[in-house]
Amino acid sequence: MPKTIYPTGQTAAKTDSLQECDPQVWSLIQSEQQRQHSTLELIASENHASSAVMAAMGTCLTNKYAEGYPAARYYGGCQFVDGVEDLARQRAKELFGCQFVNVQPHSGAQANTAVFFALLEPGDTFASLVLSDGGHLSHGMKLNFSGRYFKPVHYPLRYDLTATDYEQIDFDATRRLCLEHRPKMILCGYSAYPRTIDFARFRQIADECGAILMADIAHIAGLVAAGEHPSPFPHSHVVTTTTHKTLRGPRGGMIMTDDPEIAKKIDKAVFPGIQGGPLMHVIAAKAVCFGEALQPAFKVYARQVVHNAKALAAALMTKGYRLVSGGTDNHLMLVDLRRRDENLTGADAEKWLEAAGMITNKNGIPNDPRPPRVTSGLRLGTPATTTRGLTEPHMAQIADWIDQVLASRGDEHVVKKVRQQVAELCDRFPLPH
Numbered sequence: 001m002p003k004t005i006y007p008t009g010q011t012a013a014k015t016d017s018l019q020e021c022d023p024q025v026w027s028l029i030q031s032e033q034q035r036q037h038s039t040l041e042l043i044a045s046e047n048h049a050s051s052a053v054m055a056a057m058g059t060c061l062t063n064k065y066a067e068g069y070p071a072a073r074y075y076g077g078c079q080f081v082d083g084v085e086d087l088a089r090q091r092a093k094e095l096f097g098c099q100f101v102n103v104q105p106h107s108g109a110q111a112n113t114a115v116f117f118a119l120l121e122p123g124d125t126f127a128s129l130v131l132s133d134g135g136h137l138s139h140g141m142k143l144n145f146s147g148r149y150f151k152p153v154h155y156p157l158r159y160d161l162t163a164t165d166y167e168q169i170d171f172d173a174t175r176r177l178c179l180e181h182r183p184k185m186i187l188c189g190y191s192a193y194p195r196t197i198d199f200a201r202f203r204q205i206a207d208e209c210g211a212i213l214m215a216d217i218a219h220i221a222g223l224v225a226a227g228e229h230p231s232p233f234p235h236s237h238v239v240t241t242t243t244h245k246t247l248r249g250p251r252g253g254m255i256m257t258d259d260p261e262i263a264k265k266i267d268k269a270v271f272p273g274i275q276g277g278p279l280m281h282v283i284a285a286k287a288v289c290f291g292e293a294l295q296p297a298f299k300v301y302a303r304q305v306v307h308n309a310k311a312l313a314a315a316l317m318t319k320g321y322r323l324v325s326g327g328t329d330n331h332l333m334l335v336d337l338r339r340r341d342e343n344l345t346g347a348d349a350e351k352w353l354e355a356a357g358m359i360t361n362k363n364g365i366p367n368d369p370r371p372p373r374v375t376s377g378l379r380l381g382t383p384a385t386t387t388r389g390l391t392e393p394h395m396a397q398i399a400d401w402i403d404q405v406l407a408s409r410g411d412e413h414v415v416k417k418v419r420q421q422v423a424e425l426c427d428r429f430p431l432p433h
């Protein structure tokens with residue numbers, strides 16, 4: 001197809017002729033598409049968005065400036081993008097059962113930044129989980145804004161081996177810590193925590209010490225939306241999430257609350273506080289994602305995510321792996337590799353499994369003696385493989401493949417054989433359209 005070149009140097013072309021306009025970028029995207037097709041995505045924070053979600057992102061909405069909020073913009077021509085943002089907000093409220101939503105944060109970290117700047121003053125104290133036990137860097141890491149401009153104090157897990165809730169949130173210690181330090185905000189919700197979060201218990205502690213309760217449900221949002229994990233409402237004063245993990249939408253963030261005063265502060269903190277123009281094409285894709293998550297099929301999906309995680313966890317434990325906290329209630333698990341083989345590291349496991357077509361990430365485990373670039377743990381999740389249509393028997397098969405690769409310490413022949421079998425399974429379960 002001949003290209004039309006405008007005098008300005010712009011290329012007039014349909015979106016589907018990216019191949020002709022820019023074969024270099026097109027070819028890299030093709031390679032990524034093939035990589036995603038031919039490997040099993042076991043990273044707990046990733047998923048495969050539908051083609052409807054991706055279609056919304058690749059549209060003319062990317063051209064539009066819409067600083068402000070629907071019906072209160074700083075630019076003309078916002079009639080249709082107002083409709084898009086209203087739809088996204090309306091669907092999000094219905095999905096999570098809350099009163100106010102801001103769908104503009106560009107990412108989960110941006111959503112958290114807005115909450116901190118809306119509800120705290122620089123230097124204020126907040127409480128969050130010990131970061132190496134499953135927290136997110138935006139929950140007080142030294143190099144992050146949250147650790148540089150605010151003062152984190154960290155609550156621990158239960159490290160008492162004899163406790164029935166070993167390696168779960170230690171609420172007694174959390175309460176003691178909060179009563180001692182009187183944080184202005186308590187943050188719950190994590191990146192590598194395999195258990196149900198007791199939001200009501202956190203709220204009790206927050207009320208006792210006069211703190212705001214913030215829930216960051218970035219990981220579990222899809223499970224919450226489907227009723228497979230308890231809701232952070234009505235217990236939390238403010239809730240942040242990503243839209244691209246279990247929720248299976250576009251890469252992005254969102255903030256929710258039932259409190260009109262907090263809602264006003266949040267809107268101001270997002271714009272003009274920390275962001276300029278919202279990504280209207282991404283907000284359209286968020287609306288599509290929320291529409292999908294409101295369908296009955298999404299409940300079936302979320303339930304299967306949890307069933308698959310339990311099946312994968314059980315199969316790994318049968319093979320001699322220890323799971324942090326002894327199992328999982330949600331979509332992810334943390335494998336302590338040392339129980340299977342004292343010399344096995346997270347870094348080696350990640351590398352060998354990738355060679356065999358299974359994509360994972362190394363992850364520190366509670367009290368990990370190894371540094372973060374090595375680790376003794378591996379984080380595994382089932383959101384993406386469940387989207388492909390895999391069920392419990394496939395999880396047992398995946399556990400077997402993982403063990404073959406790790407037991408052989410990445411032996412070339414074993415890796416090659418498993419890679420072949422993984423590719424065959426992937427061909428039978430193509431990515432969604």
Ligand SMILES: *Cc1c(COP(=O)(O)O)cnc(C)c1O
Nearest residue numbers: 107108109136190191216218242
């Ligand atoms: C993933 C995650 C985030 C941040 O999401 P980004 O979109 O990568 O900025 C925030 N909080 C938690 C708990 C997460 O797991």
